[in-house]
Amino acid sequence: MHAHFVLAHPEPQSFNEHMVRAGSAALGACGWTSSVSDLYAKGFDPCERPAHYAREDEAARFDVQAEQRLASDAGTLPPAVMEELALLDRADLLVLQYPMWWHLPPAMLKGWFDRVLAFGEVYASRRRFEHGRFAGKRAMVSVTVGTSAETYAHDGRSGDIDLLLWPVHFTLAYVGYEVLRPFVAYGVEAGLRYSDPSAVEARLRAVVDDFRTALLGPTSARPSPSTAWRSGGRTGASCRVPRFTRRSSGAGATSSWTRRAGPPRRRRQGTRPSMTLSPAS
Numbered sequence: 008m009h010a011h012f013v014l015a016h017p018e019p020q021s022f023n024e025h026m027v028r029a030g031s032a033a034l035g036a037c038g039w040t041s042s043v044s045d046l047y048a049k050g051f052d053p054c055e056r057p058a059h060y061a062r063e064d065e066a067a068r069f070d071v072q073a074e075q076r077l078a079s080d081a082g083t084l085p086p087a088v089m090e091e092l093a094l095l096d097r098a099d100l101l102v103l104q105y106p107m108w109w110h111l112p113p114a115m116l117k118g119w120f121d122r123v124l125a126f127g128e129v130y131a132s133r134r135r136f137e138h139g140r141f142a143g144k145r146a147m148v149s150v151t152v153g154t155s156a157e158t159y160a161h162d163g164r165s166g167d168i169d170l171l172l173w174p175v176h177f178t179l180a181y182v183g184y185e186v187l188r189p190f191v192a193y194g195v196e197a198g199l200r201y202s203d204p205s206a207v208e209a210r211l212r213a214v215v216d217d218f219r220t221a222l223l224g225p226t227s228a229r230p231s232p233s234t235a236w237r238s239g240g241r242t243g244a245s246c247r248v249p250r251f252t253r254r255s256s257g258a259g260a261t262s263s264w265t266r267r268a269g270p271p272r273r274r275r276q277g278t279r280p281s282m283t284l285s286p287a288s
Contacts, residue, residue: 010034010041010222011098015105015116017047022195022211023151026218027104030149033219042094046115051087053118059085072126079127091123101146101184102222103175106195107153110171120178130182139183146184148175149218151195159191185230190221 012031016023024045031041046053057069060078078084084092095101105112124130129140150172152159159168168191176186192214196207 008034008039008099009097010039010100010102011094012041012043012102012104013116013119014043014045015047015103015113015119017115019048021106022192023104023106026149026151026192026215027102029215030102030104030218030222033222037223042098044091044094046119051091051115051119053115053122055118055121059122071121075125076127079125084125084128085122088123088125088128091119092128095123095141095144099144101141101144101179102149103146103179104149106151106197107171110166112150112175124178124182135181136183139181142183144184145187146179147187147222148172148179148189149192149221150189151192153196154194154201156191156193159193187230188221190218192218 010031012027014024014027018024027043027045031043034041044051052059055071057065057074060074061083062069062074075084103112103116105116111117134140152165152168154165157163158165159171161167161169168189172189176189179186194207194210195214
């Protein structure tokens with residue numbers, strides 16, 4: 008079995024890099040092989056642009072999907088893209104390792120998605136979800152955040168972690184991966200420090216141990232609750248709707264990030280609707 012780690016952190020001695028080394032070693036001890044794409048170290052260009060393609064009319068409008076499809080059909084996708092795809096094709100397990108920056112992956116990883124998951128070569132209208140290029144393979148998101156699990160609970164101030172990771176999970180499912188439950192390293196304090204240094208040190212050691220267990224143990228065999236997608240029609244009406252099960256204050260907990268299920272409730276004539284604060288308030 009082979010695992011491929013995609014690391015998106017600019018610091019060679021970061022905790023994220025340490026997680027990749029620890030995870031690779033843990034898998035290796037169980038007979039796995041592994042490889043790593045350290046996107047910053049290899050100088051991966053995350054910006055999709057006309058210069059990546061041999062275009063007949065340089066003055067023509069740059070249509071990303073059209074250029075990717077033409078290059079896919081001609082076998083002329085950029086070498087950096089083909090190198091990444093070869094690594095993905097070889098791997099039984101993909102692990103995306105990155106820090107949460109402004110509640111999103113670093114731009115480097117987003118650009119990796121934009122360029123590597125090329126239209127034509129990786130996906131098309133009839134080549135996605137369970138029919139995708141990477142069907143039969145598994146993927147795990149491993150992300151570090153600065154605060155506690157409570158702040159990322161369903162009604163936490165930082166937002167529901169399941170919803171924050173949904174775009175990445177959906178992207179992976181779209182190209183065929185079975186998406187495993189994410190590994191979230193909470194309390195990886197960097198510039199803003201909330202804890203005593205010794206407490207942070209102990210916490211990080213525990214995080215690494217838990218990560219090894221997540222890669223090797225039964226938890227990694229359970230699909231993410233947010234990835235029950237199947238291919239459907241143009242509207243997606245035949246897709247199964249993902250259910251987010253995280254709760255922090257009882258079964259009735261709600262979040263300002265999501266709408267409650269069910270039909271809209273009628274209000275009595277003459278009454279004013281209640282006000283709900285949005286995340287931006």
